[in-house]
Structures are given as C-alpha cells and as structure tokens.
Amino acid sequence: MDELDSALVRMLQEDGRRTNRDMAQALGIAPSTCLERIRALRQSGVLTGFHAEADLAAIGRGLQAVIAVRVRPPTRAVIEAFQAFLERMPEVISIFVLTGNDDFLVHVAVRDTDHLHAVVLDKLTKRPELADVRTSVVYNHLRKKVIGPA
C-alpha cells in the first residue's frame, strides 16, 4: 500500500471505468505495471468490487427513509434472524447494526409515502420481536465516493 496504490484506489473510486492506460499515463508507469497493481489490490481485498450507481428516482423509488428499530430480546438469535429478514426486503437498501438504544438503522427506498407506510405497517410491525420503530423521512442523502486512507 504505497502512494501509487492509494492513487489508484482514489482514481477508481471516482471513476470505476477509467482505463488502465489512462491511469498508467497519469501516474507515469507502464500499463502492465498498473494492471498488476490493480490485480494485487483486488486480490488482497483492498478493492472489493466495481458497481454502477443508479438514480433511485429514475427507477421509481424516489422516497427514502431511515427506520430506527429496537428488537426484544436483543439476543444473537433474534438479531441475526431480524437482519436476515431485512436483507430479504426489496425496499431495504442498507442496514446498520448498532450499539446504543436502537439495534438497527434501516435505510429504505420506496415509491411514495403510501409505500413507506405499507413497509412499516405491513412488514416490519408484523414481526413479533420488534419492540420499537421510529421512521424519519430523508430529505437528502449524500454519499462520498472517494474515501482516502486514515
């Protein structure tokens, strides 16, 4: 993980389709060297994948919310079962498992408020282990693409 590797990670976080040649030229190294570096970064688990990002509104899911959830009892079995349940819900796009008062923070993307209401009332509150739910609508969600080393 030298300066070259960091630069490559940064460039690929910014644009996952930037060509190998282009990056090699930007860094002043040979394309074959650049390719080998990136292969090593993948192999070693620094780069975990490449993904396209889709506009949520464009695919009919323009409303986002975060739902704080408390489950009882907060045992491993209950937590893991509830997490598996969340993962299978198509409305869920991200799950935080937390310390503190709430056990989960569930990030959902839905069609509209009716859809959101249905998710909370018809899916979440159907679960007997669910002890408490607080839903907040998301006005805006910013996600940083480039994340540098500490």
Next chain:
Amino acid sequence: MDELDSALVRMLQEDGRRTNRDMAQALGIAPSTCLERIRALRQSGVLTGFHAEADLAAIGRGLQAVIAVRVRPPTRAVIEAFQAFLERMPEVISIFVLTGNDDFLVHVAVRDTDHLHAVVLDKLTKRPELADVRTSVVYNHLRKKVIGPA
C-alpha cells in the same frame, strides 16, 4: 425503460466492469445495441456513475459510527452551513438530512475509538449551532448493491 434496460442496470450494479459483449450475449442482443442502450441510460440519468468499492478496514478506517445531530435553530441557513461543514470532513462518508427529532445522521469511518472521540469532541461539538449529539458505533453495515425498480 423496458425489460432490457432493467436487466442492464441490474447487471451493472452487480458488476460495473462486466463487458458489453458479455451482457449483450446474456441478453441475446448485438453488442452495438447493448452499447447504445447503456449510453442512453447514462445520458438520461438512470446510470449516474461507476465506482470502485474499497474495504474500509484495509485503508485504515475499520471503525464506523452513526452520529445523530440536532442543530439550533433549524433554519435553512444553519442546516446548509452545517451540511457543507460535514461534507468537508474526511471522516464523513455519508450524510442523511432528516425529518424528525434529529436533523442529521452522519455516517463516519475512522481509525479507532480515539479517532472517533476526537471527531465528536474536537470537530462536531466545536460548532455553536450544534444542539445535541448521539453517537452509535456500527457493528456491521450491509449495503445492497442491486436495487431493482419499485
């Protein structure tokens, strides 16, 4: 946005480096057609970008937390200034602007607990508009890669 477009978005969300030829073959269309479809999806804003994903632990930021923040007064000027401040913090990887009791949910990735403590005490609580902070450590964060239409 027909069935072909949805399939392409799904495939590229899963693997942003999947080749055009490969996807064309999987869908039974010509590579040139496939390319044109993807160009149109980008042009129309459905596909917003391609990004590499890096392992946070591998880049020395293995500890995540979500910080619920309330600012006073919750005016546009204050909210926007605080958001701009958050965006400039390198520890912040994602920001939710919310309805409800808290105004922001700040997702941070830091080196260790000392680093987290420093972020909260030395950066956030330095801001005079900050009225309330609650920090929760993240045990686990799952992010769905493939997000289908509603």
Next chain:
DNA sequence: CGTAGAATCCGAATTAACTTCGGAATCCGG
C-alpha cells in the same frame, strides 16, 4: 560493501473489447 534471491517493473506482441456507421428491420400514428 558484495552478492544472491526475490520482487517489481517494463515493453512488445497477442488477444479481446469498444466504437462507429450504413443499411435492414420494426414500430406507430394516421
């Protein structure tokens, strides 16, 4: 220092993919 071994890097050649574009096919409104 000097050296041997390992790791890294390079560059040319091969392979594969992207991209363009003219023409055929299809769709759709009148």
Next chain:
DNA sequence: CCGGATTCCGAAGTTAATTCGGATTCTACG
C-alpha cells in the same frame, strides 16, 4: 396500408486489456 421515425444489427476500424520474458531494483545476509 403507408410513411416516418426509431431501433437494431453486423462488419470494419480503433483502442484497450492481457501475457510474458527479460531487465532493473530492492533486500537480507554474509
């Protein structure tokens, strides 16, 4: 049924990815 517009295809040309043998650099140890 017809005309126009859109979409789709496939071949050709361009560019990029990938491989690999040799040269260079680094490193540990005598």
